Amino acid sequence: MEQTKEPTRDYPSYSSTPWGLWEVLYGRRSHRKYLQYEVGPEWKASLEKVVKLALETRGADGESLLVVTDERLVERIRTRLHKGVQGKINLWLNRSPLLGFLVLALPKQDVRSERPRDLPLTAMAAEDVVLWLTESGMGTCWLGGINQGEIKSALGLGREHFVAAVIPFGKPKPRVKARDLDHLMYRSISRKRKPIPAIACLETIDRPYALPDIAEERFSASSVQDVAGLLRQLREKRESADGVPLDLAVDACLEAARIAPSAGNTQKWLFVAVAGEQALRGLAGACGVDGGWKAAVVGVGDTVTGFLYEKMEKPFWMIDLPIAFSQMSLMAASMGLALDLSLRDIDEAAVNALVGLRPPLRAVGVMGIR
Ligand SMILES: Cc1cc2nc3c(=O)[nH]c(=O)nc-3n(C[C@H](O)[C@H](O)[C@H](O)COP(=O)(O)O)c2cc1C
Numbered sequence: 001m002e003q004t005k006e007p008t009r010d011y012p013s014y015s016s017t018p019w020g021l022w023e024v025l026y027g028r029r030s031h032r033k034y035l036q037y038e039v040g041p042e043w044k045a046s047l048e049k050v051v052k053l054a055l056e057t058r059g060a061d062g063e064s065l066l067v068v069t070d071e072r073l074v075e076r077i078r079t080r081l082h083k084g085v086q087g088k089i090n091l092w093l094n095r096s097p098l099l100g101f102l103v104l105a106l107p108k109q110d111v112r113s114e115r116p117r118d119l120p121l122t123a124m125a126a127e128d129v130v131l132w133l134t135e136s137g138m139g140t141c142w143l144g145g146i147n148q149g150e151i152k153s154a155l156g157l158g159r160e161h162f163v164a165a166v167i168p169f170g171k172p173k174p175r176v177k178a179r180d181l182d183h184l185m186y187r188s189i190s191r192k193r194k195p196i197p198a199i200a201c202l203e204t205i206d207r208p209y210a211l212p213d214i215a216e217e218r219f220s221a222s223s224v225q226d227v228a229g230l231l232r233q234l235r236e237k238r239e240s241a242d243g244v245p246l247d248l249a250v251d252a253c254l255e256a257a258r259i260a261p262s263a264g265n266t267q268k269w270l271f272v273a274v275a276g277e278q279a280l281r282g283l284a285g286a287c288g289v290d291g292g293w294k295a296a297v298v299g300v301g302d303t304v305t306g307f308l309y310e311k312m313e314k315p316f317w318m319i320d321l322p323i324a325f326s327q328m329s330l331m332a333a334s335m336g337l338a339l340d341l342s343l344r345d346i347d348e349a350a351v352n353a354l355v356g357l358r359p360p361l362r363a364v365g366v367m368g369i370r
Helices: 021-027 041-058 071-080 086-095 119-135 148-155 181-190 227-235 246-258 277-287 307-311 317-334 348-355
Strands: 065-068 100-107 161-172 200-202 269-274 295-302 339-342 361-369
Touching: 021 119, 021 227, 021 317, 041 065, 041 119, 041 227, 065 071, 065 119, 071 086, 071 100, 071 148, 100 119, 100 148, 119 161, 119 227, 119 317, 148 161, 227 317, 246 269, 246 295, 246 317, 246 361, 269 277, 269 317, 269 348, 277 295, 277 339, 277 348, 277 361, 295 317, 295 348, 317 339, 317 361, 348 361
Parallel strands: 200 269
Antiparallel strands: 065 100, 100 161, 269 295, 295 361, 339 361
16 A cells, blocks of 8 residues: 555545644644744744643643753754764754754653653643644654764753754745655655554454444534644543534544654554453553543554664664554644553553563553543
8 A cells, every 4th residue: 555644535525614723733744944933932932831730731841841942052053963873874964954853851761761761741741833834834853873972962851851852943935846865764764654554453463453434423623733732631630511523533543643754664663542441441451541432553563674764772662652642642632532542551561461472562652532
């Protein structure tokens, strides 16, 4: 099947009210060319506010996602981040005027542990902010190939820290058909995505998900569609009354995960949609929550990384899957659904057993739909 980022189906047509989050999800892409641009203090203040909101909503440490907008510091990071072997893929930074960086700064002990607990929460919050930036007309690009020493010394971070990724942001240069790296990367790598049936399963890992025929019946998407509003809705576990058909809800969440960015666009992930009552009870128990779920999606990471990514010594499965969970959960909120999202304190062995995972596949988290 062809790999494409084209929508799997015309999702917005199922809602009688505007379902605007799709525009942000499909509109986000990695930008590697930027324009000189300036923003005022109010804009920076709203960015700081959203970062705080995202970290709080995801239950992440308040200091784990740094915002760098000081001009001199931005210049220092921009010109030194790509030094060394790992950073070579990001030489394009040399030619890019930027407004700032988001920096995922975590305890080294956590990132290097057998199952990071802090990293996935911060990665989710970072993707929330990426989507907010997209909504504000800014371009972003997740970067894993970075020089640790340079970024840590620029920010005064000690040996106990590990910078898992950084995200430059700025005013993106409109895409033109040119033979430049941005265009080449976009055409040859970034535009591709595996189709839903190649990344999704039903109940257990050995049962493929077939795209359902979704009835024509319409629902009303939430009147809240902006990223900050949706984060607030998730934080308060608010749900709206107008029920979305469950098959559409699950399908839309899978689409939101499918088009999420991943390191090198490797998409080393699977998503298991669960609706069986007994399995749902088991999953809720493994997440330590009461449950009462209508359905759940288990996010699964393939922990074997390719040669290039092994050299970076980062658990990319604990970054890529949380990015997909950010997009899935915002999508669920845009349909007015309330969730229990568990990535940190799950009984992984129990979840793995319930959906039939064996190494190198590991459960990263569970999104229970109430
Ligand atoms: C964790 C992570 C690390 C990444 N590292 C880099 C990087 O070092 N350099 C780069 O140019 N792009 C990097 N990317 C961007 C991906 O290549 C990009 O997201 C993917 O090709 C999908 O394209 P899209 O973001 O345009 O949809 C990274 C993405 C993620 C999620």
